[in-house]
Amino acid sequence: MIKKHFWKALAVLILLYTFIAGLLVPLKPGIVEMDPRTVQSGRNISFKVKGYNTHYMNSDIRAWLKMDEDHVLAASPILIQNDRDLKLIFGIPPFLPTTDKTQNFTLIIDSPVDGVHLLPNAVFVSQDSVNLALASLQWPPERITDLHEKAGITFPFRNILAETIRNIYFHVPMWFAMILLFLGAVIYSGRFLWKKNMQDDQRAASMIRTGVLFGILGLLTGAVWAKNTWGAYWSGDIKQNMTAICLLIYLAYFVLRQAYEDPDHRARVSAVYALFAFFAMIPLLFVIPRLTDSLHPGNGGNPALGGEDLDNTMRLVFYPAVFGWFLMGLWIAQLNFRIERLRERRLEEE
Amino acid sequence: MQLIREIAFLLHKEWTLELRQKYALGGILLYVLSTVYVVYISFVKIDPDHWNTLFWIIILFASVNAVTRSFTQEHSSRQLYYYTLANPIAVLLAKILYNFLLLVFLSLLTLGAYSLVAGYPIRQLTPFIWAIALGSLGFSIALTFVSAIASKASNASTLMAILSLPLLIPILATVIRLAKTGFIPRAGVEVPIKGDLYILAGIDMLLLGAALILFSFLWRE
Structure with a gap:
């Protein structure tokens, strides 16, 4: 019992830690x-x-x-x-x-x-x-000497970011979780085509559903952040656009599922589409954004994530946050899968 | 060898079918011409950036319309009969090839009609022809495969648009950027188009590979 469910407790603990440390640790002066x-x-x-x-x-x-x-x-x-x-x-x-x-x-x-x-x-x-x-x-021969170091646990102060730097523990892990969930859906779709087990199809659908949820959350946290740093909720940044398209591709997946009545047929067609969409998404997410200017860190002359923007104190929160949100995503997907199965069972009994 | 012979034969079949249902091809030609005219009426004078964008949007919707029918025009039982006669991969490849030729023809026709009424701002034809060739190939692969996915649903054409438009955006974005280099005067600086060409070719190959692998799971009913 404990062995089977420990990862859920782990997800909750890690996220609690992320929320507490991420929101309460003060910024440097x-x-x-x-x-x-x-x-x-x-x-x-x-x-x-x-x-x-x-x-x-x-x-x-x-x-x-x-x-x-x-x-x-x-x-x-x-x-x-x-x-x-x-x-x-x-x-x-x-x-x-x-x-x-x-x-x-x-x-x-x-x-x-x-x-x-x-x-x-x-x-x-x-x-x-x-x-x-x-x-x-x-000019006087002045030199800067005897600087003091501030002791204690702090996050770096960045002039435009200020307190919004904490959003990195929420905005960025959403993308990691989304990509990993979509990858999981690809694996389950492939397994369905291989073994023709209906549960794999439902698992893939649940993972895509949760991935889309995380994608929307990522867009929202990003939009709030963009309003505070870039000045507008939507700046037509290449990564914003590509993500919106990526979500459209996966929303179409659900339209496709609705369009087919027969469960066997639906499962096969949607598994094929999920795999094809993932291949089509590779240039969308990993190639085109790297070739175009972007306001995001690491593009268009902006410094990449890391260096002084992500110091060791932040790493201590950021890496667990990525892992914790991914576990949470898996848990949500699993719950969704079980709900769908119960709903199906009830339909069979009626 | 067998595969190539089958593809050639199936291509011939597609062409015969097209000739029998002339209204389908005629409808698309008419669609292209009327859209071009609508664009001309609403703009009269178009600057090169808009010219380029509108050209590719016309091509995009014409392509969706043209390819939608590739798996719906024949009855599904006859489709199954083809799969038993020939290699299913050959059926898919023949349809992709046929649609590719159709889309290239449509694009060139649109280019002619569009240039006639809306002006001809292109200074270098080479990047533009490359864009048409590689773009049509990508459109044809993605649309043919999506048409196979959507064909069995009750409202295939709506489904087709929903499924394919987001998938086509990476190709469309690259093609528009590549085509833009065609507006730079020939005497000007040498335009680096290699990068975009490689990306387009890469996307086309990726989609083709995915389509060939996945089609074997799709055709069995």
């Missing part, structure tokens, strides 16, 4: 915004900085604007307004150590409590004319 974003060189400028998950009060804060390793400006003075708001005053020299008219700087803030956090391309400084010789005299 980060910088949400800096105001103003564009300034002229040669002035003392006061910037308003808004932190996220930061504890600025009563802590020894240092801040820099960094162009590259050798060209760094330190802020002074630093006015702490509350835990999340800072006022930084930078004296920017009239000439920049670059031949460009406009140069972008990264804002780096370090504190013993929060550790180091930064905002890439925080501010764009423009200069009226270029003079490298004067610039090298005007």
